[in-house]
Amino acid sequence: MRKTKGIAFIILSVLLCGAIIVMLRVQWNSPVDHWLTAISGLLLSFGLVLDVGVLSLCACAALISGLLFLTSDSSKPVGIGWQFVWFLLHSAAVYTIVLSCTPRLAGWISSSLLPFVSGPTSSSSFQFLFSHIFEFSFIPALIAGSSNAGFKHKAAQYVWLVPTIVLGYKFVTFPTPTPSVFDRASSAFPKLSAAFHQYFGGGFLIGEYRDLDELWRLVESNADMTRGMAQLGVTAPFYAGVGYSLAAWIGLRFQAHQKFLERLKVWE
Numbered sequence: 001m002r003k004t005k006g007i008a009f010i011i012l013s014v015l016l017c018g019a020i021i022v023m024l025r026v027q028w029n030s031p032v033d034h035w036l037t038a039i040s041g042l043l044l045s046f047g048l049v050l051d052v053g054v055l056s057l058c059a060c061a062a063l064i065s066g067l068l069f070l071t072s073d074s075s076k077p078v079g080i081g082w083q084f085v086w087f088l089l090h091s092a093a094v095y096t097i098v099l100s101c102t103p104r105l106a107g108w109i110s111s112s113l114l115p116f117v118s119g120p121t122s123s124s125s126f127q128f129l130f131s132h133i134f135e136f137s138f139i140p141a142l143i144a145g146s147s148n149a150g151f152k153h154k155a156a157q158y159v160w161l162v163p164t165i166v167l168g169y170k171f172v173t174f175p176t177p178t179p180s181v182f183d184r185a186s187s188a189f190p191k192l193s194a195a196f197h198q199y200f201g202g203g204f205l206i207g208e209y210r211d212l213d214e215l216w217r218l219v220e221s222n223a224d225m226t227r228g229m230a231q232l233g234v235t236a237p238f239y240a241g242v243g244y245s246l247a248a249w250i251g252l253r254f255q256a257h258q259k260f261l262e263r264l265k266v267w268e
Contacts, residue, residue, distance in 0.1 A: 002069050002070070002072070003069070003070060005066075005069045006065075006066045006067070006068075006069030006070035007066065007070075008066070009062045009063070009065045009066030009069060010062070010063060010066035010067070010070075012062045012066075013059045013060075013062035013063035013066060016055050016056075016058055016059035016062060017059050020052055020055050020056055020059065024052065051095060051099050053095055054092050054095045054096055054099070057088045057089070057091050057092040057095070058088075058089070058092050060088050061085050061088040061089050061092070064081060064084060064085050064088070065085050067081075068081050068082060068085070083153075083154065083155045084155070086153040086155040086156065087155035087156075087158060087159065090148070090153065090155060090156045090159045090244070090248075091159045091162045091241075093144065093159075093244070094141060094159050094162075094163065094237060094240045094241050094244050095163075095237055095240075097137070097140050097141050097144055097240050097244075098137050098141075098232070098236045098237050098240045099232075101140045102129075102133070102136045102137045102140065102232070102236060102240075103129055103136075103232075105136050105140060106125075106128060106129040106132065106136045107125060107129070109128075110123070110125055110128045110129075111125070124206050124207055124208035124209075125208065126204075126206045126225065126228060127204045127205065127206040127207075127224075127228075129228070129232075130204045130206070130224070130227075130228030130231060130232070131202060131204050133228075133231055133232065133235065133236050133239070134239050136236075137236040137237070137239040137240040137243070138239045138240060138242070138243040139243065140240070140243075141239070141240035141241070141242075141243035141244040141247075142243035142244065142246065142247045143247070144244060144247070145243060145244035145245065145246065145247030145248045145251075146247040146248075146250070146251055148247070148248040148251055148252070149248075149251030149252070152251075152252060153248070154252065156244070156245065156248035157245050157248045157249045157252065158245065159241050159244055159245050159248075160238070160241035160242050160244070160245040161241075162237075162241065163234075163237035163238040163240070163241040164238055164241065166234060166237070166238075167199065167234055167235065167238045170195070170199065170234050171192070171195045171199070174191060174194065174195035174198065175191075176190065176191045176194075177190055177191070177194045197227075198227055198230060198231075199230065199231055199234055199235045200231075200235060201227070203224075204224045204227075204228055205222075205224055206218070206222055206224050206225055206228065207222075
């Protein structure tokens with residue numbers, strides 16, 4: 001039975017790796033970054049996200065799980081290997097929350113809740129999402145991370161490491177902006193200032209679009225659209241990772257889930 005599970009997980013990892021290779025080849029064949037941003041924005045408007053990073057984490061988790069099932073003799077395998085598997089899966093959950101739940105939550109609030117409470121908003125859907133990206137990524141991840149109190153996976157406390165490393169890498173490799181006479185003289189570190197504006201700056205001004213042609217013109221002419229997509233792919237996972245890890249740590253540290261169940265039994 002264990003060998004069957006191991007083989008099944010390895011087959012799953014191979015299938016996921018095949019899907020990743022196909023997606024990467026499609027990206028390599030695209031010479032213009034604007035096309036990638038436009039396609040991502042179009043899928044995002046429908047709440048559809050197919051991310052290479054999430055698939056990669058799941059593929060690694062499936063491969064390691066298969067190897068552990070094939071090589072372990074214990075009926076209840078534990079150890080560093082399985083902790084790493086849970087770490088990968090929790091990290092994949094963080095990115096899934098950002099890429100799927102975050103835009104859908106923003107879209108629902110913008111199109112359904114706000115018009116009902118205070119009337120129609122003047123902000124476009126993308127502008128509303130990017131302007132409140134911290135709330136729409138941190139809060140759902142905080143709620144999702146609290147569910148780990150029932151599983152008690154210690155690895156869930158450290159999922160903030162992956163998006164933090166990615167964010168740090170983006171800061172280090174961010175290109176130095178071309179100096180201009182209109183730049184503020186107070187910017188002693190232009191590269192750091194430009195990177196901070198790219199991944200943490202607000203003040204988005206993005207119009208609404210009605211079809212694919214308008215979306216293409218919007219991406220081509222509006223730098224805020226590209227900056228917002230960069231924050232959704234890099235900064236939002238950082239926010240979500242911190243929220244998810246914080247909730248997991250609180251659940252393990254204070255046993256909130258167990259205390260809630262005990263009080264519920266007493267109340268019944």
